[in-house]
Amino acid sequence: MKIGNISFAEPFVSLAPLAGYGDVAFRRICRDYGASLTVTEMVSVKGLVYGNEKTECLLRLAPNETPSCVQLFGSEPEYFRKALALPELNKFDIIDVNMGCPVPKVTKCGEGSALMRESERAAEIVAACVESADGRPVTVKHRLGYSANYINAVRFAEKMQEAGAAAITVHGRTTEQGYSGVADWEKISEVARAVTVPVIGNGDVADFKGVEFALKAGCSGVAIGRGALGKPHVFAEEKREPLLNIILKHLSYSLEYFPEAVAVRTMRKHLCKYLAGVRGTKELRMQVNSISSAETLVRALKEGLGEQC
Ligand SMILES: Cc1cc2nc3c(=O)[nH]c(=O)nc-3n(C[C@H](O)[C@H](O)[C@H](O)COP(=O)(O)O)c2cc1C
Numbered sequence: 001m002k003i004g005n006i007s008f009a010e011p012f013v014s015l016a017p018l019a020g021y022g023d024v025a026f027r028r029i030c031r032d033y034g035a036s037l038t039v040t041e042m043v044s045v046k047g048l049v050y051g052n053e054k055t056e057c058l059l060r061l062a063p064n065e066t067p068s069c070v071q072l073f074g075s076e077p078e079y080f081r082k083a084l085a086l087p088e089l090n091k092f093d094i095i096d097v098n099m100g101c102p103v104p105k106v107t108k109c110g111e112g113s114a115l116m117r118e119s120e121r122a123a124e125i126v127a128a129c130v131e132s133a134d135g136r137p138v139t140v141k142h143r144l145g146y147s148a149n150y151i152n153a154v155r156f157a158e159k160m161q162e163a164g165a166a167a168i169t170v171h172g173r174t175t176e177q178g179y180s181g182v183a184d185w186e187k188i189s190e191v192a193r194a195v196t197v198p199v200i201g202n203g204d205v206a207d208f209k210g211v212e213f214a215l216k217a218g219c220s221g222v223a224i225g226r227g228a229l230g231k232p233h234v235f236a237e238e239k240r241e242p243l244l245n246i247i248l249k250h251l252s253y254s255l256e257y258f259p260e261a262v263a264v265r266t267m268r269k270h271l272c273k274y275l276a277g278v279r280g281t282k283e284l285r286m287q288v289n290s291i292s293s294a295e296t297l298v299r300a301l302k303e304g305l306g307e308q309c
Contacts, residue, residue: 001036001198001220001221002198003094003137003139003166003167003198004094004136004137004166004167005135005137006067006093006094006137008036008037008221009036011036011211011215011221011222012036012037012198012200012220012221012222013034013035013036013211013221013222013223013224013235014035014036014037014038014039014200014221014222014223014224015027015030015035015037015038015039015223015224015225015228015235016039016141016169016171016202016223016224016225016228017039017040017041017042017071017096017098017141017225018041018225018226018228018229019041019042020041020269021041021229021269021270022038022039022040022041023041023254023257023266024060024061024062024253024257025062025250025253025254025256025257025258025263025266026232026250026270027039027040027062027065028062028063028064028065028253029232029246029249029250029253030228030232030235031062031064031065032064032232032249033232033233033234033235033236034235034236034237035228035232035235036221036235037067037069037094038062038065038068038069039069039070039071039096040058040059040069040070040071041058041071042071042072042073042098042101042112043055043058043059043070043071043072043073044072044073044074045072045073045074045076045079045080045082045083046074046079048072048083048086048088048089049079049082049083049086056088059088059089060257061091061092062253066093067093067094068091068092068093068094069092069093069094069095069096069139070089070092070094070095070096071096071097071098071141072095072096072097072098072129073097073098073101073106073111073112074111074125075109075110075111075114075115075121075125076125077121077124077125077127077128078128080097080125080128080129080132081128081129081131081132084129084132084133085132092136093136093137094136094137094138094139095129095133095136095137095138095139096138096139096140096141096169097125097126097129097138097139097140097141098111098112098141099112099113099115099116099122099140099141099142099143099160100112100113100116100141100142100143100169100171100175101113102143102175102176102177102178107175113142113143113146113175114175115142116142116143116145116146116152116156116175117146117150119152119155119156119159122140122156122159122160122163123159123160123162123163124163126138126140126160126163126164126165127163127164129164130163130164137166137167138164138165138166139165139166139167139168139169140157140160140165140167140168140169141168141169141170141171141202141223142156142157142160142168142169142170142171143170143171143172143173143174143175144170144171144172144173144174144184144187144188145174145175146174146175146176147174147175147176148174148176150174151174151187153170153187153188153190153191154190154191154194157170157191157194157195157199158194158195161195161196161197165197166197166198167197167198167199167200167220168191168195168197168198168199168200169199169200169201169202169223170187170188170191170192170199170200170201170202171183171202171203172184172185172187172188172201172202172203172204173203179226182203182204183202183203183204184203185201185203185213185214185217186217188201188202188203188214188217188219189201189217189218189219192217192218192219192220193218198220198221199218199219199220200219200220200221200222200223201214201217201219201221201222201223202222202223202224202225204227205222205223205224205227206224206226206227206231206234207227207234208237210222210224210227229270229273230270230272230273230274230275230276231273231274232246232250233246243274243278243305244301244302244305244306246274247270247271247274247301247305248298248301250267250270251263251264251267251294251297251298254266254267255294260293260294261292263294264291264292264293264294264297265292267288267297268288268289271285271288272285275288278305281304281305283304284300284301284304284305287300287304288300288301
């Protein structure tokens with residue numbers, strides 16, 4: 001499996017970009033368990049160009065993120081060009097363009113999946129990125145189309161390939177679907193057959209059975225999103241560590257990158273995912289939401305999880 005000139009061991013199973021969850025600490029632990037590639041949360045090219053402080057935090061990389069990938073979003077080719085001229089983006093090996101975000105705040109600005117209705121502009125963005133990326137591969141992540149009546153993933157992927165995209169991730173839902181319903185792997189498969197660049201299938205994969213299914217559908221790789229939340233070990237085919245160890249390792253990474261209060265607060269939403277469905281943790285789940293020190297959190301986790309996990 002190759003994206004541009006970058007080779008990956010097979011099977012290729014990456015962490016899909018996850019705004020609000022895919023912070024540097026979470027990505028690092030996913031890599032520990034074998035994620036082939038991890039992608040930053042989506043970063044606004046305008047935010048980058050205007051030096052928005054928040055974007056700086058989104059660009060942090062873990063030491064095991066090699067090769068690395070940044071996901072950019074925007075609607076104007078010129079801003080992608082300007083963003084890629086900034087030194088902050090030099091450290092990334094792959095540039096991914098978000099053409100799948102369905103959030104109205106984003107689409108109403110012509111960004112994210114709104115670009116699927118503007119394939120000319122989308123192609124111009126890819127071409128601008130290719131020109132500005134200094135030989136680094138540029139990839140695109142998109143959906144099946146805008147709505148059930150507007151499914152254009154095959155034509156769109158072909159156009160992105162023509163514009164220079166080195167790989168394409170297809171999320172098997174439309175914009176209108178958001179995250180509801182089930183991903184349509186038949187349609188993802190059609191895209192995989194239509195283009196020559198690698199297609200990374202995405203949607204509802206939560207284990208290695210799903211990975212096998214996706215590869216049989218003709219994809220070159222798979223991206224896992226929600227299936228990795230509270231389960232970064234989803235990337236490890238066999239390995240299974242006690243949940244407590246996984247959580248403590250995740251917390252220690254969080255503390256490396258964020259001030260303690262931020263790290264503990266960030267861990268709350270991850271803990272909600274880690275503990276979902278773990279029997280006997282109702283009290284612990286409520287407790288962690290009011291804890292603000294790492295030491296207290298570790299103690300609560302050891303007490304609440306020690307015996308059973
Ligand atoms: C909380 C959340 C945040 C997401 N953030 C992004 C993002 O920043 N960029 C992007 O391309 N997709 C984003 N997605 C979409 C996922 O990358 C993925 O395409 C989608 O969740 C389907 O895959 P899954 O069924 O494996 O979760 C997000 C999804 C969720 C649930």
